[in-house]
Amino acid sequence: MAYFGLVEAGAGTREAARQVGINYRTAKRWRAEAAHAAAAPVALVEVASRFLSLDERNLIADRVRQAGTSLRMIAAELGRPVSTISRELARNQQPDGTYHPHAAHGMATARRPRPKVGKLVADPVLRAIVQDGLDVRWSPQQITRRLRRDHPDRPEWHVTCETIYQALYVQAKGGLRREVAGWLRTGRIQRRPHVRSDQRRPRMATPMVMISDRPPEVADRAVPGHWEGDLIMGAHNRTAIATLVERHTRYVMLLHLPEGYTPTLVRDALITKIQTLPEQLRRSLTWDQGSEMHLHGQFTAATNMPVYFCDPHAPWQRGSNENTNGLLRQYFPKGTDLSVHTAEHLDTVAAELNDRPRMTLDWDSPAERMTQLLNTTHQQQCCNDR
Known part of the structure; x- marks a missing residue:
């Protein structure tokens, strides 16, 4: 000073x-x-x-x-x-x-000193008013609102709902009869934590759009450009490879994740791979609710490609991807370290799968269907330019 x-x-x-x-x-x-x-x-x-x-x-x-x-x-x-x-x-x-x-x-x-004497302990008149309200089954919110309305000139009586709950549930706060806690609408005599161990916490930074809200055109596979994605895991879930399958052609792409599969790494790998595709092949992505997609909103913002999430424990909602992951185990057995594979090796494996004839494609290969699709799109663009 x-x-x-x-x-x-x-x-x-x-x-x-x-x-x-x-x-x-x-x-x-x-x-x-x-x-x-x-x-x-x-x-x-x-x-x-x-x-x-x-x-x-x-x-x-x-x-x-x-x-x-x-x-x-x-x-x-x-x-x-x-x-x-x-x-x-x-x-x-x-x-x-x-x-x-x-x-x-x-x-x-x-x-500053704590703990302080609670309002309901220090003021017997206020405690009696609150007690009377609880006796006739008023909720803490109803009691606090009426105190403010009926006694505007008594700010020391303007308590919060939390003051009443603590007086009921926390022994150190005291002041109210313990049995009144059982008269609350919840019927509880002990306080339940806001976050329970049996509750599944949100895994995503932004709200998920569920598969039930996915456009019908995705389900019938008639329109190309809709993809399914997932991870195949290595030994002890320490390494992973991301897989993408196009629903119309069953075309496969593999994403190299040598440094791990954190949300940031998966987001960056997806953006890099998707941006190699022409715009007409970037319509949507369907994924399970794995935490690796925590940043799906940022992926959508970068690619203009919405992400739809499957229901829990419903792998059949990504049937093409699940089938492809099974085929990939020929190349990447369970219990092995997947980080040892290079990006070039992943591209080679994807090319082999895309060259396999498929019964569901009338024995065409995914690569042939993708080539036909791109040629047709190119011819249409040439006609439009004329």
Whole structure:
């Protein structure tokens, strides 16, 4: 703080006050507050960095007296959110509206000790009102809303639903009869965690579009450009190869993942491979709900290719891909390290599969069907150009 810096440098109280631009009596009060704080016993308690320190409050006091200094500028200088500075000035200023750093630090320190006595424990009248509401099966929300409406002039009675729930379920909070917890609409006498171990947590960064919302044209395989994808796993699930199968032609592409199959690596590999295709072959991708597709939204944004997700435990919804993965085990047996295969080897394996005649294609090969498709598309584009 500038004032105390001048005093420490040898300036008198009156001279330091004049240079800083404050009243002499204000300077004397600051020195008295500082002396009182220095004389008080200091508790050796480490204060978390999220709380403002005395030095930070001294700087705030300096800046608020400087004309043209905004709260945003103070926050930027301290590296704090603007809301922290605004809240500090609102909570810890003096009754006359002035802000004194040592007094503010003392007020904040006095409010910090935990645990505090709960509102329902400290106020028997409020506790009785809440208890009466619970006795007639009112929900905590109904009780809190009526307290605010019926007693607008009693802000100390404006409790939250969480206050009531903690008084019921947390023994340390106390205050309400324990048996009332069983009268809540849930009927529970113990609190259930918001996140349960038996709940499957969302695996995706953005909401999934399920296969039930996939366009009908994908299901009948009449329109090319719709793909199915999955991973085949190596030993101990440590390595993987991503597989893509085009539903109309059964054409196969393999993705090299030598460094792992994290969502970022799978996203990048998919984008690179899909962008090698002509636009008419980039219509959609169907995948299972594996966590490797966590960033499917970013893949869609980069390729303009929507991703549809299968239902859990429904591999038949990607029948072409599942069949292809079975064929690939001839080349990549289970329990082996898949990272040893190069990208060139994967391309060779994919070419062999694409050259195999298929009964479902009337004994054409996927490569022949893909060539026919691309030739037809090219001829149509030439006619349109004419």
